[in-house]
Amino acid sequence: MIMHHLLLDQVNQSFPGGLPDNEQLRQFLFNVSETYNNLEQVVTPEEWVPDSCCQGPKKEKAKSVTPLPFPDTLLLFDADNNILCCSLGKGFESFADREYHQQPLEVVPFVHDATVFTEVLNKAVSSEDILSFDYQLESSEGKQHIEARIYAYPGGTVAVLRDVSELRLAESLRRDSYQRAKNTQEQLMQVFSSAPVAMMVCDEQGEITMVNTYAEAHYGLMAEQLIGKTAEALISPASLPRYRDLAEQVLTGDLNNMGYIGVHADIEVRTPTGRRFLAEVGFSRIFYMGRPWLAHTFADITERKRLESELRILASTDPLTGALNRRQFLLNAEREVNSARRHGQALSLVVMDVDWFKTINDNFGHAAGDAVLKEMVAILSTILRQQDQLGRLGGEEFAVLLPGTEIAAAERVAERFRTCLDDARIEHQGEVIKLTASFGVAGLCREYDQFFDIINAADDALYEAKSRGRNRVACAEL
Numbered sequence: 001m002i003m004h005h006l007l008l009d010q011v012n013q014s015f016p017g018g019l020p021d022n023e024q025l026r027q028f029l030f031n032v033s034e035t036y037n038n039l040e041q042v043v044t045p046e047e048w049v050p051d052s053c054c055q056g057p058k059k060e061k062a063k064s065v066t067p068l069p070f071p072d073t074l075l076l077f078d079a080d081n082n083i084l085c086c087s088l089g090k091g092f093e094s095f096a097d098r099e100y101h102q103q104p105l106e107v108v109p110f111v112h113d114a115t116v117f118t119e120v121l122n123k124a125v126s127s128e129d130i131l132s133f134d135y136q137l138e139s140s141e142g143k144q145h146i147e148a149r150i151y152a153y154p155g156g157t158v159a160v161l162r163d164v165s166e167l168r169l170a171e172s173l174r175r176d177s178y179q180r181a182k183n184t185q186e187q188l189m190q191v192f193s194s195a196p197v198a199m200m201v202c203d204e205q206g207e208i209t210m211v212n213t214y215a216e217a218h219y220g221l222m223a224e225q226l227i228g229k230t231a232e233a234l235i236s237p238a239s240l241p242r243y244r245d246l247a248e249q250v251l252t253g254d255l256n257n258m259g260y261i262g263v264h265a266d267i268e269v270r271t272p273t274g275r276r277f278l279a280e281v282g283f284s285r286i287f288y289m290g291r292p293w294l295a296h297t298f299a300d301i302t303e304r305k306r307l308e309s310e311l312r313i314l315a316s317t318d319p320l321t322g323a324l325n326r327r328q329f330l331l332n333a334e335r336e337v338n339s340a341r342r343h344g345q346a347l348s349l350v351v352m353d354v355d356w357f358k359t360i361n362d363n364f365g366h367a368a369g370d371a372v373l374k375e376m377v378a379i380l381s382t383i384l385r386q387q388d389q390l391g392r393l394g395g396e397e398f399a400v401l402l403p404g405t406e407i408a409a410a411e412r413v414a415e416r417f418r419t420c421l422d423d424a425r426i427e428h429q430g431e432v433i434k435l436t437a438s439f440g441v442a443g444l445c446r447e448y449d450q451f452f453d454i455i456n457a458a459d460d461a462l463y464e465a466k467s468r469g470r471n472r473v474a475c476a477e478l
């Protein structure tokens with residue numbers, strides 16, 4: 001008979017003089033040996049407490065209660081339930097202070113209830129199976145959880161008792177951890193599906209695996225149409241290179257000092273129904289089964305962009321005429337002058353002032369004056385090229401910046417402005433209003449190489465035009 005080494009140790013302990021020649025005992029040992037071989041299959045703590053279930057101190061605790069049930073306590077009974085042999089195993093050390101041989105079950109302190117125990121022993125005699133049950137034991141060691149297995153042999157019964165307190169604790173920790181993990185998962189799924197922001201998850205190949213309710217309800221990104229398709233199918237061709245760049249960056253990049261990697265970008269999205277909208281798309285990385293996946297958020301920013309552009313226009317233009325306001329014109333002009341100087345390109349500035357505007361106001365009223373200013377800007381705008389910039393410096397004074405234009409050409413442009421205005425007949429509430437304007441022209445040159453110099457020179461030229469009788473163009477003197 002091949003005997004498990006742990007059983008052999010116990011047998012040697014119990015029978016230091018050698019095994020008696022007793023068939024019943026042999027049979028008994030054979031049965032016990034079978035049990036021991038089954039015990040080989042005791043699982044490891046890692047199996048009891050998998051990583052996905054719990055982490056940290058709980059996991060450490062679960063590991064520390066590694067089930068190590070060997071050796072078991074063995075009780076061999078005769079047909080009258082008297083103890084023939086007793087070998088105490090792990091967890092039963094405190095009961096080693098007495099003799100159990102030939103004693104009735106009632107005297108055994110590690111049996112919780114002798115009556116119940118006896119019933120099971122008797123039942124085992126007529127059963128082919130191993131009967132098993134658990135019981136709690138209060139001992140000097142504290143509360144112990146004992147698993148009992150009873151089976152019959154030709155001359156009586158055998159009870160194998162094992163202290164499974166640690167095992168049960170591990171099981172309970174595992175159950176708790178599993179339940180917690182399940183709860184957390186349910187909570188996260190609820191957060192995902194009910195979040196008031198469109199969300200989508202893509203696997204490492206970029207295939208969509210999840211779409212939340214908000215994305216379905218607000219953007220028509222229906223999960224059943226999208227799952228299994230690639231996220232790139234939702235991106236407009238023009239935005240695709242940027243999308244790919246960012247996806248790659250997030251999938252392979254390093255975490256920031258706050259422990260995550262995520263970016264946002266304005267990307268044009270195209271839904272399966274063909275609707276296109278500008279979205280702020282969030283990219284973040286999640287790890288699933290050891291591989292990096294992408295989690296996206298989407299927000300339609302079409303309206304926000306429209307408002308932003310409206311605000312930009314409001315902040316940079318004159319509300320009456322639509323020309324750039326003074327602040328924006330000066331900012332742009334300064335930038336253009338610096339750029340022209342750096343690149344050695346020509347640039348000219350025309351400043352203009354309506355002649356006798358006070359008289360227009362006085363004769364036709366302030367509203368008519370306003371209408372004249374508006375109409376005048378409309379007339380000038382038809383003459384300007386795309387790169388030219390028209391600004392209202394204040395009152396009835398305007399300026400036009402002409403990048404890439406030499407002063408001689410700028411003088412011709414100013415002359416065109418002048419004749420167009422001179423020819424204009426502006427109608428306001430049945431009245432026809434005529435106007436003229438005076439112009440001063442200056443250009444970027446060695447003498448005037450800062451915007452400040454150029455505008456001063458153009459102003460001087462305008463003064464000159466005014467003083468020479470108005471409705472004329474004057475160029476800055478060098």
Ligand SMILES: Nc1nc2c(ncn2[C@@H]2O[C@H](COP(=O)(O)OP(=O)(O)OP(=O)(O)O)[C@@H](O)[C@H]2O)c(=O)[nH]1
Pocket residue numbers: 320353354355356357358359361365366367368369370373394395396466470
């Ligand atoms: N209607 C109207 N008038 C304005 C506006 N801004 C300034 N003005 C008026 O424009 C007039 C400018 O008058 P002046 O500075 O004397 O110049 P002018 O009458 O054009 O005379 P010159 O420039 O010397 O030819 C003032 O009466 C201002 O009140 C505006 O937005 N709308």
